[in-house]
Amino acid sequence: MVQAGKFRPNTSAVLVPTFCVKKPVGCRIVHDYRHLNLAMILPAIPMPRKEDTFDAMSGSHWFSCMDLFWGYYQIKLRESDNPFTAISTPDGSFEYLGTPMRLSGSPWKFNRLLQIVFKDLRYVMRIYFDGIYVFTQSEDVADRVEALDRVLERCGEQTLLS
Template sequence: MEEFADVFPEKLPDGLPPDRGDAMKIETDPTADPPFRPVIRLSIAELDELRKQLDQLLAAGFIKPSTSPYGAPVLFVRKKDGTLRMCVDYRGLNKITRKNRHPLPRIDELLDRFRGARYYSKLDLLSGYHQQRIFEPHTHKTAFRCRYGHFEFNVVPFGLTNAPASFSNMMLRVLDPVLDKWVVMYLDDLLIYSKTKKEHLQHLRSVLALLRKNGLYAKLSKCSFMQDETEFLGHTITKDGIKTSAGLSKAISDWPTPKSTKDVQQFLGLAQFYQQYVSGFAGIALPLSSLLRQQHSLQMDRRTTICIPSAQTRHLLRPRPPHLRPRSPHLCRNRCIRFRHRCSAAAD
């Protein structure tokens, strides 16, 4: 990696990202008033972290003082490692923003690309959104309010409704010469795949050269190189096939019995992530989907109870055979049929 050490800095360089002609615009309803909300009360620890992060963002040129009529509040969420992430609540702005319908890649189509590959390298961009500019005439719409003042972003912050679409469009143009040839991309996650080691080194160099050319940077601690097995978008990718991620599978199998329609929605949303592994998923999940029509407390019969969660997930989360198309008709068919019979018998 010494050849491309400049692509893996400890932190993003100070100053604005290069002007690639891809600055994110924020088109809003011209009849709507600029949204603003009161400052949210923060703890002493959160205020200390807020001042620290504001100083870093100001020094880097990622934010600037603002006099905008817009004003979203700041809050904090705790990350897995225990540190605090500063977030801006842009719900008011998002409500009046014209939606960018640029599509995100279908994960099942990305997985299809790995047939025949034996070596994988994964790249994770460093603070991905901050590597794209906000269209200068629209920076005032990103304004946020806090104990220490009123600021607006010069780069794309987290929380904007069109940020994923805008960032994905930028990455499509950056990677266009090699996209779907030996690299796939989902937002700031890139996976390079090859059949031989020699080929893989060439492919890796070509992708890193494109990142360098476009002034994009990756986080070395989250990257992996020349692997025969890797995690990508909730799946474990190997030369022998693709299987579900152990972490997500465990989350589904350990899911407690739902007590509200919101609980059911959350469980179904997670289970549907793996629906490409199962023929007839909608039929299997029907007892659960029917619960969403209930307005008050859940009324679960034996048919729905048996589907939540262990019996259902035990039949849903099976390893996918070596690089078959996700909706191949014979995938898991027998298991699904047996499971439907089991649910019907329980209902009777």
């Protein structure tokens, strides 16, 4: 992740616990940001509901789903906040440069960015966390391709990786 520009070496004396959680296939590295999360003040803005996403897509003939690669990590942190994300690994201590998963503000911040970036495309897409769902009411495959092109073009303009 250092080579990908997602975190960098750190010399912070305060590190969050890191451990592995078993998944059906492999494991996931998890950082315990509970203490930092308790100190965060979050906006009182609701997150999207999957039911609203399904309602928006009802009656559509074509559906496509994209996952944004590196999701939350694409939201850059303020330089002064990077040390608060410091973790310890067998290879040394590191701090995140983008918003890490498990930080309580990450989903809200990422979703808010995506809502702004794609606000004029809501008639053909919905966002649910780091997923983009593209749909078209028309049976014409050309309309589907046009909707996908518009969404992917916007991802490219904003350097969002899908």
